[in-house]
Amino acid sequence: MADRYLHFTGTAPGRFLTRRLGLPQPAPLRRWTLETPRLDGPLLHLTAGTSALTEELAKALAAIGPTVDARTTGPGGPTGVDPSVGTARPTGADRPTGTVRPAGIVLDATGIASAVGLAEVHAALHPVVRSLAPGGRIVVLGTPPSSEDHHQAAAQQALEGFVRSLAKEVGRGSTVQLLRLPAAGVASFDTSAADGPHTAAASRTAVARAGSTLRFLLSPRSAYVSGQVVELTAAAPGPAGDPDAPLTGRTALVTGAARGIGAAIASVLARDGAQVIALDVPRAGEELVRTADRLGATALPLDITAPDAAARIADAAPDGLDILVHNAGITRDRRLANMPADRWAQVIEVNLNSVLRTTDALLAAGALNRGGRIVATASIAGIAGNNGQTNYAAGKAGIIGLVRSLGPRAAAEHGITVNAVAPGFIETRMTAAVPLAIREAGRRMNSLAQGGLPVDVAEAVAWFARPDSGAVNGQVLRVCGQSLLGA
Ligand code: NAD
DSSP, rough: OHHHHHHHSSSHHHHHHHHHHTOOOOOOOOOSSOOOSSSSOOOOESSSSSTHHHHHHHHHHHHSSSSEEEEOTTTSSSTTEEETEEEEOOSTTSSOOOOBOOSHHHEEEOOOOOOGGGGHHHHHHTGGGGGGOOOOOOEEEEEHHHOOOHHHHHHHHHHHHHHHHHHHHOOTOEEEEEEEHHHHHTTTTTTTTSSSSHHHHHHHHHHHHHHHHHHHHSGGTTTOOOSEEEEESSSSOOOOTTTTTTTTTTTTETOOOOOOOHHHHHHHHHHTTOOOEEEEOOOGHHHHHHHHHHHHOOEEEEOSSSTTTTHHHHOOOTEEEEEEEOOOOOOOOOOOOOHHHHHHHHIIIIIIIHHHHHHHHHHTTOEEEEEEEEEEEEOOOOHOOOTTTTTHHHHHHHHHHHHHHHHHHHHHHOOEEEEEEEEEEEESSHHHOOOOHHHHHHHHHHSSOOOHHHHHHHHHHHHHTTTTTTTTTTTTTEESSSSSOOO
16 A cells, blocks of 8 residues: 555645644655665764774774764864764765765764763764764664663663654654674773783674674665664674675575565565575465565465474475574454454464474474574564554564574574564555554654555565674564654
8 A cells, every 4th residue: 555645745735735734754765776775975983982993993884885084072072073064074085075964973882881971972963963864874882781880871771762862853764773782892992901902803893793783774774774772792793795695695484475574575685695485375376476486486385384384394495594584474453352262373373383383393403504594573563562462462572582582592502593573564465454544643653754665674684684693683673663652
């Protein structure tokens, strides 16, 4: 179902009218295309206070795109920024000349360990936030709040409130996220320490862990992700591979792949080089074959709740699976008082039990290769709850429990990560069936004032699936435009 309001606000009369009436102004989101794979401008690298990561981070950002000089905040804010025009002036011979709006701003706040230090966050971003290009990205780097130092914990937790609020303010299709680097690495970032080479190595490792996530968050691929917190583990990131096809040589299985979000996931994984097996119920056979043929994928008509589903999946991937995406899902909405046991059971069976069963069986059979990636599909309903969806929300919350518990163990025992996407309102056949008023509310009640597209969820899955995302584990990423539900 097309979003006519988004289209209307893109026209001159639509813009005029909706502005006069104080209605939402969704900006068209710029998503990844072959022609526009990167953000439309340089990255501005800022540091709040001091950080031993600065040098390594500057190198990592330069590999992502053109950068504006790395700077440290001072009393007047970052140097080289003209607050009167609100634009950053890049410096250096090989940097773009003239006045340039940054398309991405990375604020390294890993060194902030007290509430007093929060002034540095304001000093760094206040002068430049207005200069961010439309559809821009802000990523704040922090560390997990410490259980042993309540001053550090207060300061680092403050960053979360800051990021979630700024994400609601930036507008024009821009997004803001918080990326937490593991405390273990940060503890050794003391530049004054005598072990200079060790510190350099530690900061190199810390930045390498963040590489795939920075690439994702500072790109058009994360267009519908905003106000989120990603926490990295101290695990080795894994090999980066071919930048244009990072999943080359990997075999991926996607459940519920005939249509909707599953078809988009299959398509994006194939785009990134994976050999895809597309699974869906036998009655979706024709649609499944069409999707699979389009992608050069293999169709596997199979009900994921079948008792032999895991064995059939293992048979379909004789060399083992590298990526397993649990996307199949159903709704059978009713308020609990009106919900018969079979509607409850069907949803729990497809959305949760089958995920647990196939994951366990494939792990036990060694059918998931080392370095593998499991990605499951939760929902913001599993975080916020939803009227008429006790069964669905229970199942999706169960997915979150599964991911958080299994992630660390699967990494330790099998070298496999386990993560989830939690989509918000995504334009698919599932949401087209939602009554009009609720559908409109679902579309607008988020910071980007529009629904997401299946490809937005697929891009997040592809980031989890990357070989160099080894430090991304046990995470639940909301792909919801910062929905107000469960915010
Ligand atoms: P969809 O109904 O368009 O597609 C779901 C696919 O799963 C269908 O092709 C269906 O045939 C398949 N499927 C259902 N039961 C199956 C089974 N037993 N075995 C194998 N395949 C089965 O739904 P969608 O909107 O693309 O949703 C995909 C996933 O995202 C679901 O898990 C859904 O709960 C979740 N999700 C969607 C939204 C949204 O806004 N669309 C929001 C949050 C979460």
